[in-house]
Amino acid sequence: MVKRTALYVTLVAGAFVSVFPYLLVALTALKTPRQLSGTEPWEPGLPPTFANLDRVMHSGFAGYLGNTLLMTAALTAGQLVFTTFAAYAFARLRFRGRDVLFWLYVATMMVPSAVTMIPLFLIMRELHLVNTWWGLLAPYLLGTPYGIFLMRQFFRALPAGLEDAARIDGAGPLTILLRIVLPLSRPALGTLAIITVISSWNNFMWPLIITSGDDTRVVTVGIAGLKGSIGVDPNQMTAAALIALVPMVAVFVAFQRYIVRSVVLTGLK
Structure with a gap:
């Protein structure tokens, strides 16, 4: 006791x-x-x-929320599509240098994101993508090492006999992925989606560097921009933080089991 x-x-x-x-x-x-x-x-x-909340929403913050929702939806969709294809290739397809290429790609998780910010910005500047939606989305739209690692671990845990039976029936790799593997991978896809939503919503450094106008500004940059030349208005900044916090708290409460499951998938399998 x-x-x-x-x-x-x-x-x-x-x-x-x-x-x-x-x-x-x-x-x-x-x-x-x-x-x-x-x-x-x-x-x-x-x-x-509730005057602080009303003042923040009428100061342009509602537009930042819309931009953040659009960015989060685009990145989540891109992650689910491209990460799934890449992870399935690393897990099931056989080609020369597959494992070496996979572990080299996963090793990039060891590099702090701040190290790659300047090279990424220079690339976007040369491509004339600064302060555009393409520049904001490009570094994360085609998948991340963590997402590919997560999905690859799950795919490798699926029984290979299911795919062998489909091949005997004449199914190709794409058919096997879409009609057999993906329906069995809903837990992992849900986990990846929730993690992507949370990380995209809270992303601050890259949107701060690549965007400068209200058309592409997200909530994290908008909250930082509420600091005036005279000082900080605690009421206004915390009101904006509360507005940005509520969706993420709701997502976490509703889908926390998927976040816990991500640790199980990557740690035990």
């Missing part, structure tokens, strides 16, 4: 530390400037106000 109590106390303390920053964001976003200066950060403002 003592050990169980100590375990739950530790878990509750860890959960509180994790949730407390988000609670501060919500509390600050629903306070007036006078309430913010007259109360402790963890005290709610009474009565709560």
Whole structure:
């Protein structure tokens, strides 16, 4: 009983530390400037106000949300399509240098993304894609090493006998992939989709570098841009952060089992 109590106390303390920053964001976003200066950060403002949220939405932030939704949808679709084809080729097709090419590609996960930002920007500049949707999407649209690794591990775990039976019936690689492998891969595809949605929504560095206009600006860059020349308006910035946070919290609560499953797929299989 003592050990169980100590375990739950530790878990509750860890959960509180994790949730407390988000609670501060919500509390600050629903306070007036006078309430913010007259109360402790963890005290709610009474009565709560939604004026900060309304002011943020009427300052162009709604357009940033639309841009982020469009970017997230495009990247998720691209990841699911191109990653699936590449992973199936690495898992099932036989060609010279397959394993060497795969592990060289996966090894790029060891390179920090900040190292490749300048070369990517120079490439986009030479292609005249700076501040365009193509420049924003290009580095991630055709798949990522993590996504290909995740799907390859899942494909390799599927029984090869199913594919052999399909080949006996005259099915080619594309037919096998579309009609046999993909219907069995819905859990892995769901996992990849959720991870892509979260990473795309939270992406900050590349959109900050490659975009400069409101037509392609996303929420993370929009929140950073709320800092004025005089200083930071805590109410406005936390209101914008709260608006950007709500969709991701909803996605996590609804699909958290897929996120946990991604660890199982890549770690055990």
